[in-house]
Amino acid sequence: MIPAAFTYHRPRTVPDALALLGAHPEEARAIAGGHSLIPMMKLRLATPGHLVDLGAIAALKGIREEGGAWVLGATTTQAELIAHAGLARVLPILRETALQIADPQVRARGTVGGNVANGDPGNDMPAVMLCLDAVLEVAGRGGARTIRARAFYRGAFATALAAGEIVTAIRIPAPPAKAGAAYVKLKRKTGDYATAAAAAMLSLEGGRIARCAIALTNVAPMALLAEAAAAGLIGAVPGAAAFAAAAAAAEAIADPAADGHGPADYRRRMAGVMVRRALAAAAERAGG
Amino acid sequence: MNEIGDTRAAREEKLQGIGCRRKRIEDIRFTQGKGNYVDDLKLPGMLFGDFHRSPYAHARIRRIDTTKARALAGVVAVLTATDLKPLKLDWMPTLAGDVQAVLAGEKVLFQGQEIAFVVATDRYLAADAADLVEVEYEELPPLVDPFRSMAPDAPILREDIKDTTEGAHGKRRHPNHIFTWEVGDREATEQAFRAAEVSVKQLISYQRVHPSPLETCQAVASFDKIEGELTVWGTFQAPHVVRTVGAILSGIPEHKIHIIAPDIGGGFGNKVGVYPGYVCAIVASIVTGKPVKWVEDRIENLTATAFARDYHMTAEIAATRAGKVTGLRVHVLADHGAFDACADPSKWPAGFFNIVTGSYDFPVAHVTVDGVYTSKAPGGVAYRCSFRVTEAAYCIERAMDILAHKLRLDPAEIRMRNFIRREQFPYHSALGWEYDSGDYHTAMKKALEAVGYQALRTEQREKQEQFRRRETRELMGIGVSFFTEIVGAGPSKNCDILGIAMFDSAEIRVHPTGAIIARMGTKSQGQGHETTYAQIIASELGIPADNVMVEEGNTDTAPYGLGTYGSRSTPTAAAATAAACRKIRAKAQMIAAHLLEVHHDDVEFDIDGFRVKGMPERSKSMKEVAWAAYNAVPPGLEPGLEAVSYYDPPNMTYPFGAYLCVMDIDVDTGVAKVRRFYALDDCGTRINPMIIEGQVHGGLTEAFAIAMGQEIAYDEMGNLKGPSFMDFFLPTAVETPHWETDYTVTPSPHHPIGAKGVGESPNVGGVPAFSNAVNDAFAFLGATHIQMPHDPWRVWKAAEALGLQK
Known part of the structure; x- marks a missing residue:
């Protein structure tokens, strides 16, 4: 639990940060909230020689609406996201998800950009972004x-990030009309990664599902977009039977490892349960 | 003098004595971050130690090369078994009569075992250097399953004692066998089972868990070469014993060893034993001439520092068809890991497991316990319980439910039919204990009424019908637990640690202004001793608790005592406190009589002073008497006002309680949500109800963690799975249920103030309440026993086994 030695940098601009990352291509790691990287460093599973802290770069902060989309600066903390009233109105699933990430201390430090960019299958935001x-x-x-x-x-x-690249912002399109979304997570305790979790969004037209997207957290080496599960719902009347079929399709692409949360078959089944529950909540919010 | 016009109630109130909800005075510093823990200590020139540990569960060490570690700038020393051998410290005795390697020299016997101790000028360098120690291993087959320990082809773990057939507790049948402990009447019990109308038999496992106190184990050792004196600040629940053992091991005279336990951040049994880290820090300080600090991290604590439980109990109950128990038989397979380092009183290899007859009037019983070695970390400490009492309570409380299930009797009803009756106390149990006092029926009735038990059962039946009709996927479980503990070890006739009787002590000095300093042989780890001992003194001496300073943990100043664990502080040191106070009060009465110019038989103690019998207006306050003790004592009496008491308890105390848990289980996910938890505790006289409630809240939270998820698990190669709080289940405030507390008061007849101890009751009684609730939820579908821990996937799997997950 004692990290190896490293050199710490705190640049004030994106070009400075990129220059530092470029100067130590093998050794440098960008750090934002540090809630994935620092535990890895304490276990000495990560031993970066240089840490480039993005926390002082003003250009990476902030939440704004831009051309019908919402733009989250990469170092926006989960706490800032949770507190943003405008975002909560238009995209409540983001707040709902952020509130299920660890505890208030972690959310005060942890960033949306770090959560998305790190490529950790246990992180919650990747599935939501999918x-x-x-x-x-x-x-x-x-x-x-x-x-x-x-x-x-x-x-x-x-991830698709090339060496020396960083995520600077995340742009989220405004949801369609009559849409609802939900993120449902199964965990044993605060601070746990999900046993399984699912994000679902759907919109309704004439009582039938017009658009739908479903994504899964922590039941594969990376967050998964459950395309077949969602496609099967287009045109369907929202309800237990339709959602059970979608859950079965989602379970079919889940490939979880056995871990402290349970054996693989259990975690796969939980992916299905989470999908069913996320869809039911999304449909209710969509007015269905 | 008393304030003019103060009522008796106001005078009582000022004392903040026994029964008062006095706020914890230690919390003033704890809540402001001003506690003083071992790791807060910084001494000039202090060095830092860190371990190189084994990655293997079982391997022969071919070669240890410390060259690279020594070459790192800032590294001062690297200790291995070779360095400890000349000092005869490469092995150390355990509290259980075994020996344990301080640093492994020839073989490693569990993953995480200590191999080399690196000492450097800072903590980070020590960690870097520990990584540079090179060890060449020859892997050997691990022995993970205790049920295989005594198989003819099992790998022999302890080559150091493989030919020893006589262990510390009798015959050993196999190189991996530690002891067989037998108690009770085998023949009479067999007869009871032969004659039984019904019987049940079930393997009930209590998984390996870990006390995991928030503060890990740590020490700073400082050896003064000029004076030949050793000072060790450490996380010690029993500092005096550490000093005595240290003197015997090191050869340093006992008076030249100073053991100081400062504030301790939770112990739960984890800080009773002696660990290699302490020994290595001491040796490193002797070798380097500098103070050496060792602080284990969380992974090390969970990996190598003493675990708890790991008892595999086969319980059998014989009974009549009417549900009256007629016999109990239990065999335990106890997994002790690589060394027998259980922290029990020396003559008790399975602790007080023979409390397993519980709260029930078993005419006969028979228990055997086989301790075995496995390739796992050593331990077996009493994690927030008296020795093996939690295991025993879990065993009997599950078994009673299984019997109830078989007889189609309500779990509460079968308990009521078998409770020891009030008039049977003092009660002699079939396994040899004398229960001091109890009123089980009253406690149980109060509990059942408080939760509306019958209405809950009606609701449960309705939900079961809805479940059968597929209208819900939720099941309701009601867990009933009624426990009897045995705490306060203990009477010298049957309790000692390495030959030292398990008394405890108090030394109380009243100063001229009426201020008091009191020192005890125990050591609080968060229990609130500074607050509660002062309340006893306040009631006994009539001096306000705020004028009493309680000090523990420094072997130079505190009277000799055996420390704090097994809920023993109240039964032993609190008794000593009352006894010392009574000595002081007797002398104070002489002084008061002298001041009042009457015979001492003519004065009587009255709340906060003495008055002349029949003339209450003629009185002297204790404060006035204290002043007089230093200038106006009667002729023939020494000045001063102080006393010391070493209290050898005549018996254990037997707290009990009735716990009820209502749980809603989501069958689709296996998530069990505690809807309601009601805990009625009877710990005899209640010294501070607020602290009792706090202790119950804490203990129930730990019980919840154990029952619902904690597990120190190994894979088939002996690798520890998930040794961090990412995996090891430590619930936060979010997951922790709401606790309802209640009480009855049945004082202990033999304790000076009638108190019994409470800190561990909630862990003892809580675990079966949770587990019985889970089992109760599925019982109507035919489930007999679902093993702990009841984390979601296991609950889900239990439902799957019943065909509920199609």
């Missing part, structure tokens, strides 16, 4: 680019 079809704004020494969340995750702690 579900909402968010776009990540990325900066590197070669310039800026965008990556859809749905193209970002490659495996456990593996």
Whole structure:
């Protein structure tokens, strides 16, 4: 629980941060809230020689509405997200999710960008970003680019970020009309990663499901978009039978490992239960 | 003098004595971050130690190379078994009569075992250097399953004693066998089972768990080479015993060893024993001539510092068809890990497990316990319970429910039919104890009425019908637990630690202004001793509790005592406190009589002073008497006002209680939600009801953690799974249920103030209440016994086994 030695940097601009990351390509790690990286360092599973703290970069902070989308600065903390009334009105699923991340202390430090960018399958925000079809704004020494969340995750702690790149913001499209969304998480205790969790969003037209997205947390090496499960619901009347079919389709793509939360078969079944419950909550919120 | 016009009630109130909800005075510093813990200690030139530990559960050490570690700048020393051997400290005795390797030299016997102790100028360098120690191993097959320990082909773990057939507690049948402990009447019990109308038999396992106090184990050792004196500040629940054992082991005279236990952040039995870290810090200080600090981290604490439980209990009850018990038979397979380092009184290899007849009038009983070695960390400490009492209470409380289930009797009803009756006390149990006092029927009735038990059962039946009709996926469980503890070890006739009788002590000095300093042989780890001992003194001497300073933990100043664990502080040191106060009061009465110019038989104690019998207006306050003790004592009497008492309790005390738990179980996820938890405790005289409630809240929270998720689990290679709070279930305030507390008062007849001790009752009684609630929820579907812990996946699996997850 004692980390190895490292050099600490606290740049004030994105270019400075990128320069530092570029100067130590093998050794440097960006750090925001540190709630994934610091425990890994204390276990000496991560031994970065240089830590580039993004916390002093003003350009990475803040929540704003822009062209019909909501833009979250990468170092927006979970607590700031929870406290933002405008965001809570339009995209309540973000607040609902953030409130299920660990405890108030962690939420005061932990950032949305770090949660999304780290590629930890246990993190909660990746599934939500898949579900909402968010776009990540990325900066590197070669310039800026965008990556859809749905193209970002490659495996456990593996993402589409190139070496030296950082996520600067997350852009979330406004949800469609008559839409509802929910994030449902099963955990043993505060601070646990999910045994299984599911994000669901659906919109209704004429009492039938018009659009739907479902994503899963911590039942595979990375957050999963349950495309077949969602596709099967288009045109369906929301209800237990339809949701049970979607849950079965979601369970079919889940590939959890056995861990302290239970054996793989249990965790797969829990993914299904979470999908059913997330869909039911989303449908109720959509007015169905 | 009393204030003019003060009523008797106002005078009582000023004392803040026994029965008063006095706020904990230690919390003033704890809540402001001003506690003084071992890790707060910083001494000039202090060095830091860290361990290199074994990654294997069982392996032969071929070679240890410390060259690279020694070469790192800032590293002062690296100790291995080779360095400890000349000092005869490579092995140390355990409290259970075994020996334990301080540093492994030839073999490692569990994952995380200590191999080398690195000492460096800062904590980070020590960790870096510990990583640089190189060890070459020859892997050996691990022995994880205790049921395989005594198999003919089981790997032999303890080569150091493999040919020893006589252990500290009798014959050993196998190199991995530690002891067999037998108590009760085998023949009469067999006869009872032969004659039984019904009987039940069930393997009831109490999984390996860990006390995991918030503050881990730690020490700072400082050896003064000039004076030949050793000072150790450490997390010691029993500082005096540590000093005595330290003197015997090291050869340093006992008066030149100073053991200081400062504030302790929770103990729960984890800080009773002596660990390699303490020994290595001491040796390192002797070797380097500098103070050496050792602070284990959370992973080390969960991995290598003493675990608790790991008892596999096969319980059998014989009974009549009417549900009257006629015999109890229990066999226990006890997994002790690699060394027998249980912290029990020396003659009790399975602690007081023979309290397993519980609150019931068993005419006969027979118990055998087999202790075995496995490739796991040593321990077996009393985690917030008297020695093995939690295991015993869990065993009998589950078994009674299983019997009730078989007889289709209500769990509360079968208990009522079998309780020891009030008029049977003092009660001699079939397994040899003398229960001091109890009124079980009254307590149980009060509990059942408080929760509306019959209405709950009606609601449960309705929910069961709804479940059968598929209208709900929720089940309701009602857990009933009625426990009897045995605490306050203990009488010298049957309790000692390495030959030292388990008395305890108090030394009380009244100063001229009426201020008091009191020192005890016990050591609070958060229990609130500074508050409660002062309340006893206040009631006994008539001096306000606020004028009493209680000090513990420094072997130079405190009278000799055996420490705090097993709920023993109130039964032993609080008794000593009352006894010392009474000596002081007797002398004070002489002085008061002298001041009042009457014979001492003509004065009587009255709340906060003495008055002349029949003339209450002629009085002297204790404060006035204290002043007079230093300038106006009667002729022939020494000046001063102080006393010391060493109290050897005539018997244990037997707190009891009735706990009821109502649980709603989500069958789809296996999540069990505690709807209601009611705890009635009878701990005899209640010294501070607020502290009792706090103790009950804490103990129930730990019981909840144990029953609903805690487990120190190993894989088949002996790797410990999840040794951190990411995995080990430590509930936060969010998950912790709301606790309702209640009480009855049945004083102990042999304790000076009638108190019994309470700190551990909620853990003892709580675990079966939770577990019985889970089992009760599924019983109507045919489930007999679902093993702990009841974390969601296991509950889900139990439902699956009943065909509920299709």
